Amino acid sequence: MTPPDVRQITAPETHDLRRLVLRNGAVDAMVVWDGDDEPETEHLGVFADGRIVAISTWLVRPDPIAPGRSALQLRGMAADPTQMGMGLGRALLRAGLQRARHSGRDRVWANARLTALGFYESEGWEVSGPVFDTPMTGLPHRHAHRDLD
Numbered sequence: 001m002t003p004p005d006v007r008q009i010t011a012p013e014t015h016d017l018r019r020l021v022l023r024n025g026a027v028d029a030m031v032v033w034d035g036d037d038e039p040e041t042e043h044l045g046v047f048a049d050g051r052i053v054a055i056s057t058w059l060v061r062p063d064p065i066a067p068g069r070s071a072l073q074l075r076g077m078a079a080d081p082t083q084m085g086m087g088l089g090r091a092l093l094r095a096g097l098q099r100a101r102h103s104g105r106d107r108v109w110a111n112a113r114l115t116a117l118g119f120y121e122s123e124g125w126e127v128s129g130p131v132f133d134t135p136m137t138g139l140p141h142r143h144a145h146r147d148l149d
């Protein structure tokens with residue numbers, strides 16, 4: 001099978017899937033997020049048939065539980081509902097980690113939805129700390145991180 005086609009995309013190119021997958025399709029959802037336009041922020045997408053079918057955003061942000069480390073925060077990980085379970089999320093995670101390593105980072109972290117913890121754990125991320133709701137979603141999350149070799 002051909003590996004997923006992961007490329008850098010622009011912040012506006014994340015908006016449709018952010019709205020559809022992460023905000024339940026709400027037309028008035030805020031899909032422009034803090035940090036989207038920072039020069040070091042990277043947005044990665046998976047392309048299939050000329051369409052973006054999965055997205056993720058990687059920002060330079062200290063990990064609150066390991067502030068001394070050189071870290072990236074992953075936000076806005078989402079796959080098109082018609083294409084979930086096909087390895088696109090995994091491809092994005094691995095691509096993001098590879099880019100993080102190349103840019104000298106030694107850790108990545110995320111506020112991970114409880115419903116997605118198994119996804120992160122299947123890729124070797126560690127989950128820790130209490131459950132908390134994020135203000136933007138009102139949904140329960142936990143801290144997840146992965147150290148980079």
Ligand SMILES: CC(C)(COP(=O)(O)OP(=O)(O)OC[C@H]1O[C@@H](n2cnc3c(N)ncnc32)[C@H](O)[C@@H]1OP(=O)(O)O)[C@@H](O)C(=O)NCCC(=O)NCCS
Nearest residue numbers: 077078079084085086087088089090112113115116118119
């Ligand atoms: C979470 C999400 C990004 C995963 O992307 P995906 O392309 O569906 O996942 P993949 O097909 O790459 O799955 C990789 C592995 O994670 C597992 N996995 C995927 N989603 C999972 C979930 N929600 N819970 C537990 N395990 C999950 C898969 O079974 C697979 O493991 P396997 O190879 O052992 O079977 C996607 O399902 C999604 O967009 N979910 C809704 C939005 C969301 O929750 N985003 C994360 C916010 S923190």
